[in-house]
Amino acid sequence: GQQLNQSPQSMFIQEGEDVSMNCTSSSIFNTWLWYKQDPGEGPVLLIALYKAGELTSNGRLTAQFGITRKDSFLNISASIPSDVGIYFCAGQVGPSGSRLTFGEGTQLTVNP
């Protein structure tokens, strides 16, 4: 089945630093999604990408849909302590189905 490789698995940064994480796949996706999960909560959608090459921002977050459709990255600029959490990428093939394939997650720790 489809697999997503997400890296890095964990990051420890200082407040104010920029962060970058990415996901790669062996197969093509038509949609890439980025979620954030806080402890004890469900994943919250951050950014959705629908076109190859698309670059989308949401505040300090920027994500891109790779031109090959096999990768995506998420950047967080000027990190703050509330950015702490697990970030997941997810790919969806569509239109033939709604199955989301998730990456393994990136655990982000921000030191004040």
Added chain:
Amino acid sequence: DTAVSQTPKYLVTQMGNDKSIKCEQNLGHDTMYWYKQDSKKFLKIMFSYNNKELIINETVPNRFSPKSPDKAHLNLHINSLELGDSAVYFCASSRDRFYEQYFGPGTRLTVT
């Protein structure tokens, strides 16, 4: 207003018991899902319903049975609970099968 809600938030039970988790969404979405998140935080889809019709049924033991009484509700019933069923179960919904998914807060199931 809670968009996707689940009950209960925590469920502790003994092996062999039967239990249910309920999910409701007030977003007017057509498609609903159940995911399982293991101890390593990996998210894997279990089931998906579109307009009350089962469209995704992953390789899940038949002790797990989803039921969708209407578009706004998707329940998960688990028979003969086993230790390995301990996990966090997330419900999610999307406008239809091709759109981004929104997650509930999760139900932490502990089987002793």
